[in-house]
Amino acid sequence: MDILEKIPSRREVIESFKSTGGKIAAVYPYHYHRALFRAFDILPVEVWGPPGIDTTYGSSYLQPYVCSVVHSGLSFYLSGGLDVVDFIVVPHACDSLQGLGSVYIDFVKPKQPVFTIYIPRGRKDLDVEFLSKEFESIFNRLKELTGKSVTEDKLMEEILKEEEALKKVRELYSKREQISLSDYHFYRVVRSREYLPAEKFMEIADHLLENFSDGTEREGVPVIFSGLLPEPMEILEKLEEIDGRIVADDFACCGRRLYGEGKSNNPFVRMAESILNSPPDSSRGATVDERVEHLSSLVKKYGARGVVFYIVKFCEMELFYIPHMMRGLKERGIPSVYIEVDINDPLPDQTITRLEAFVEVL
Numbered sequence: 021m022d023i024l025e026k027i028p029s030r031r032e033v034i035e036s037f038k039s040t041g042g043k044i045a046a047v048y049p050y051h052y053h054r055a056l057f058r059a060f061d062i063l064p065v066e067v068w069g070p071p072g073i074d075t076t077y078g079s080s081y082l083q084p085y086v087c088s089v090v091h092s093g094l095s096f097y098l099s100g101g102l103d104v105v106d107f108i109v110v111p112h113a114c115d116s117l118q119g120l121g122s123v124y125i126d127f128v129k130p131k132q133p134v135f136t137i138y139i140p141r142g143r144k145d146l147d148v149e150f151l152s153k154e155f156e157s158i159f160n161r162l163k164e165l166t167g168k169s170v171t172e173d174k175l176m177e178e179i180l181k182e183e184e185a186l187k188k189v190r191e192l193y194s195k196r197e198q199i200s201l202s203d204y205h206f207y208r209v210v211r212s213r214e215y216l217p218a219e220k221f222m223e224i225a226d227h228l229l230e231n232f233s234d235g236t237e238r239e240g241v242p243v244i245f246s247g248l249l250p251e252p253m254e255i256l257e258k259l260e261e262i263d264g265r266i267v268a269d270d271f272a273c274c275g276r277r278l279y280g281e282g283k284s285n286n287p288f289v290r291m292a293e294s295i296l297n298s299p300p301d302s303s304r305g306a307t308v309d310e311r312v313e314h315l316s317s318l319v320k321k322y323g324a325r326g327v328v329f330y331i332v333k334f335c336e337m338e339l340f341y342i343p344h345m346m347r348g349l350k351e352r353g354i355p356s357v358y359i360e361v362d363i364n365d366p367l368p369d370q371t372i373t374r375l376e377a378f379v380e381v382l
């Protein structure tokens with residue numbers, strides 16, 4: 021059976037969750053904690069664009085040099101794509117998302133309550149305390165808005181469930197080389213966590229591990245992808261056609277969210293510990309050295325022969341890093357290539373040719 025047949029669509033998941041009385045939160049990229057919402061019977065459904073949206077709706081609020089993830093995300097709302105949701109969550113991952121949060125609150129003024137989440141940048145002693153307070157204030161606001169008296173024990177129960185699901189994602193990554201799935205199929209499964217409830221995701225992951233791990237080693241030139249997201253996802257099929265394969269990633273939607281488990285018995289502190297324990301990334305203000313070290317260690321661990329920076333056009337957050345990171349990798353003898361994409365455009369032939377040329381020389 022095709023694994024994709026087991027993955028329900030976003031629409032099906034939303035309809036089924038709402039039919040049992042649950043509510044939906046549309047969540048923009050990318051650091052937040054799912055348990056905070058699940059404790060109130062709210063399902064977080066992430067909004068990464070989506071690709072292929074008519075972005076003229078958002079253009080009246082956004083400058084043309086804002087990235088396509090934000091343009092599509094706002095246009096999706098303005099064209100009615102988020103009418104079904106009950107809450108909107110905009111983490112401050114980058115300046116563009118911070119701007120989007122302000123556009124919602126100050127100009128669009130949607131009928132749904134809007135939450136912003138500020139994730140601490142850099143490394144400071146107060147980070148855990150700050151983020152735990154941020155989560156606690158969202159928790160208290162959700163209590164008021166929903167009228168539900170959710171206890172901290174209930175929140176902890178949801179946190180543990182999400183930690184189990186996360187363990188499953190890590191298992192999928194650690195067994196990736198033995199899982200007989202194309203990169204396209206693998207990332208469709210991993211990315212279904214963007215909207216599936218933890219329990220449904222674990223069911224699919226277990227099915228995958230039981231039925232698709234036949235021990236056959238995958239073939240193709242091993243590479244690592246870094247960037248925000250693998251969109252258009254056709255890039256993964258093209259990579260396979262040109263005999264490349266992804267052995268690990270530094271995608272914001274995937275590898276950068278392989279959070280560690282929190283340790284505290286206080287649920288707010290535990291959620292903060294978990295998020296802050298993620299691999300170094302741009303949205304949290306990691307240094308160039310930390311990111312180069314992280315990518316180098318992935319290259320070494322998974323035997324990759326090069327790194328592909330697959331970057332959304334106008335993503336300033338990533339663009340500040342790229343020249344320094346490419347230089348840092350080069351000094352360590354690791355080749356890399358920079359490819360720019362717009363998630364709303366079809367994959368250009370030029371992009372495929374560039375990728376092909378890179379993979380050929382590795």
Ligand code: SF4
Nearest residue numbers: 087089114116332335
């Ligand atoms: S693609 Fe870059 S600029 Fe756009 S929302 Fe994501 S992090 Fe921000």
